[in-house]
Amino acid sequence: xxPIIDGIQKAFQLIFSxxxxxxxxxxxxxxxxxxxxxxxxxxGTPIAMLLGLREFRGKSIVKSVFNTLIGMPxxxxxxxxxxVFSKAGPMGFLGLLYTPGAxxxxxxxxxxxxxxxxxxxxxxxxxxxxxxxxxxxxxxxxQTSIAILKEAMNGVxxxxxxxxxxxxxxxxxxxxxxxxxxxxTDILTTDISLYTQRGDLxxxxxxxxxxxxxxxxxxxTIMLAKKARILLTFGRSPQ
Amino acid sequence: xxxxxxxxxxxxxxxxxxxxDDITLQIEEGEMLALLGPNGSGKTxxxxxxxxxxxxxSGEVKFQGVTVTDKNAERMRLQSAMVFQRTMLxxxxxxxxxxxxxxxxxxxxxxxxxxxxxxxxLVKLEGFEKxxxxxxxxxxxxxxxxxxxxxxxxxxxLLDEPTANLDPKNALIxxxxxxxxxxxxxxxxxMATHNMFQAKTLPxxxxxxxxxxxxxxxxxxxxxxxxxxNLASFAAVDNTxxxxxxxxxxxxxxxxxxNGVQIEVTVQxxxxxxxxxxxxxxxxxxxxxxxSARNVFKGRITEISDLGSLVKLKVDVxxxxxxxxxxxxxxxxxxxxxxxxxxxxxxxxxQVL
Numbered sequence: 276x277x278p279i280i281d282g283i284q285k286a287f288q289l290i291f292s293x294x295x296x297x298x299x300x301x302x303x304x305x306x307x308x309x310x311x312x313x314x315x316x317x318x319g320t321p322i323a324m325l326l327g328l329r330e331f332r333g334k335s336i337v338k339s340v341f342n343t344l345i346g347m348p349x350x351x352x353x354x355x356x357x358x359v360f361s362k363a364g365p366m367g368f369l370g371l372l373y374t375p376g377a378x379x380x381x382x383x384x385x386x387x388x389x390x391x392x393x394x395x396x397x398x399x400x401x402x403x404x405x406x407x408x409x410x411x412x413x414x415x416x417x418q419t420s421i422a423i424l425k426e427a428m429n430g431v432x433x434x435x436x437x438x439x440x441x442x443x444x445x446x447x448x449x450x451x452x453x454x455x456x457x458x459x460t461d462i463l464t465t466d467i468s469l470y471t472q473r474g475d476l477x478x479x480x481x482x483x484x485x486x487x488x489x490x491x492x493x494x495x496t497i498m499l500a501k502k503a504r505i506l507l508t509f510g511r512s513p514q
Numbered sequence: 515x516x517x518x519x520x521x522x523x524x525x526x527x528x529x530x531x532x533x534x535d536d537i538t539l540q541i542e543e544g545e546m547l548a549l550l551g552p553n554g555s556g557k558t559x560x561x562x563x564x565x566x567x568x569x570x571x572s573g574e575v576k577f578q579g580v581t582v583t584d585k586n587a588e589r590m591r592l593q594s595a596m597v598f599q600r601t602m603l604x605x606x607x608x609x610x611x612x613x614x615x616x617x618x619x620x621x622x623x624x625x626x627x628x629x630x631x632x633x634x635x636l637v638k639l640e641g642f643e644k645x646x647x648x649x650x651x652x653x654x655x656x657x658x659x660x661x662x663x664x665x666x667x668x669x670x671x672l673l674d675e676p677t678a679n680l681d682p683k684n685a686l687i688x689x690x691x692x693x694x695x696x697x698x699x700x701x702x703x704x705m706a707t708h709n710m711f712q713a714k715t716l717p718x719x720x721x722x723x724x725x726x727x728x729x730x731x732x733x734x735x736x737x738x739x740x741x742x743x744n745l746a747s748f749a750a751v752d753n754t755x756x757x758x759x760x761x762x763x764x765x766x767x768x769x770x771x772x773n774g775v776q777i778e779v780t781v782q783x784x785x786x787x788x789x790x791x792x793x794x795x796x797x798x799x800x801x802x803x804x805x806s807a808r809n810v811f812k813g814r815i816t817e818i819s820d821l822g823s824l825v826k827l828k829v830d831v832x833x834x835x836x837x838x839x840x841x842x843x844x845x846x847x848x849x850x851x852x853x854x855x856x857x858x859x860x861x862x863x864x865q866v867l
Contacts, residue, residue, distance in 0.1 A: 402602060404598060404600070404602060405602055407562070407565075407567045407596075407598075408598065408602050409614075410567055410588075410591060411565050411567060411591060411594070411595055411596040411663075411672075412595060412614050412615035412618060412662065412663070412666070413591060413592050413595075413615045413618040413619055413666065414614075414615075414618050415588060415618075416588070418618055422604070422614075425604070425605075426604065426605055428605075
């Protein structure tokens with residue numbers, strides 16, 4: 276038998292049989308990357324609002340630094356974070372290396388520049404006079420910023436989807452700081468790499484198919500949710 | 515009447531460019547004041563200072579006797595609301611747009627609903643609550659923007675060219691609403707305009723503003739009654755011309771505005787005179803049409819600007835006239851830049867200032 280066809284067959288068997296190992300890996304991938312995206316959004320949003328709404332010296336330099344960091348090779352970042360988290364490193368005392376915490380933090384750091392850049396662009400695209408509009412209607416400075424962020428909502432959502440996609444699809448950081456320990460820190464990408472090297476093509480293909488399905492399904496769901504949200508906003512009765 | 519706002523020796527510069535120069539002005543409670551001046555004369559900047567959105571470079575702004583500072587500007591803003599020339603709406607429905615300021619003021623939901631309904635009724639948009647605001651026509655959008663400011667019932671409303679981009683029907687609704695609010699709620703209104711006709715009919719007082727300076731303040735009858743050199747200097751205001759008037763044998767008056775253009779008017783006048791023709795009153799045709807219009811001139815289209823449902827054209831007949839026509843007429847007549855056209859208007863539609 277052809278090992279590739281064999282692998283594909285085995286992949287679908289694993290997916291549809293509800294194999295606990297496979298679903299454990301899927302769960303970990305979604306969970307780690309979800310938390311990482313939320314973390315990145317939490318610290319990325321205020322930075323994007325600062326970059327998008329305020330004028331200060333060196334702003335363009337900060338923006339180009341973030342833009343450059345988007346293209347950071349994941350293996351390089353993985354190595355840097357490995358050194359930071361390793362025992363001799365500055366954050367070694369936390370004992371995070373090869374734990375889920377390290378993956379989540381690492382992925383969050385990885386996707387932060389992407390989320391910040393997309394959100395900053397979206398905020399900058401909002402008519403600057405909108406700030407004066409919110410102010411004249413009685414909004415405080417923080418309420419004004421929130422009103423502008425709402426106007427940039429499409430870009431905010433897009434930034435977070437892009438961030439999540441980058442996190443779930445990358446290998447370098449997860450492998451170097453997580454170690455791919457089976458059942459603890461292995462996720463879809465680390466397992467694809469591991470099983471391909473071992474020659475277990477069935478498992479590798481199964482994980483690859485699932486990864487592609489997840490990326491596709493999440494994008495589709497968020498797209499539909501976004502549509503529904505717009506309908507909700509416009510269709511909501513004026514209560 | 516008590517003074518609501520007092521501006522003292524106010525100056526505003528952006529990057530060494532003086533936009534407002536030594537403005538001193540008092541705005542009385544309950545009055546409607548028009549800032550009349552050509553584009554770029556500083557009207558919008560003055561309105562933004564009155565809305566406490568811009569800080570003057572020097573001079574003083576007092577609102578109800580209290581000097582406006584960096585510290586109290588945010589609180590002072592709750593007393594005024596500005597409607598911008600370019601209509602800006604939040605990407606949500608009409609209700610949420612109009613409710614924005616009330617939510618900022620933390621009013622209870624049922625009260626917000628009631629107030630929003632009242633405001634929409636006022637601008638003749640009842641039942642529009644759930645409609646996506648950005649999908650409305652240009653005129654309706656501007657009325658939503660007006661309702662959003664009026665719903666706050668602030669002491670002071672600032673309007674920047676509220677009808678500049680509107681078709682006549684929407685412009686009339688907006689003018690009516692402005693007059694009603696001023697008359698019935700005693701809201702003080704400051705309105706920037708370069709529309710002579712609006713300035714003549716709507717406000718109690720007019721402040722002429724040119725090159726960042728207020729050159730004259732007075733009642734419309736006063737400003738338009740005497741031949742105001744300041745007013746006439748607004749050549750930048752559409753269709754305002756100054757010339758020499760002389761009587762005709764037919765009992766009308768001919769005003770020679772130069773470059774061989776003579777305008778016939780029904781008012782008796784001798785000597786220097788300024789005339790104004792509303793862009794809506796001018797009929798545009800591709801060939802000379804026999805009609806009762808006493809003023810017919812041949813010229814070329816020198817400028818075309820899109821105003822949504824309307825198209826604004828500049829026609830050079832020796833002097834440049836602004837003509838407003840519907841987009842439909844514009845496309846049906848297959849007009850383009852440099853096309854030869856005729857403009858016509860009745861002697862009675864010429865206003866002699």
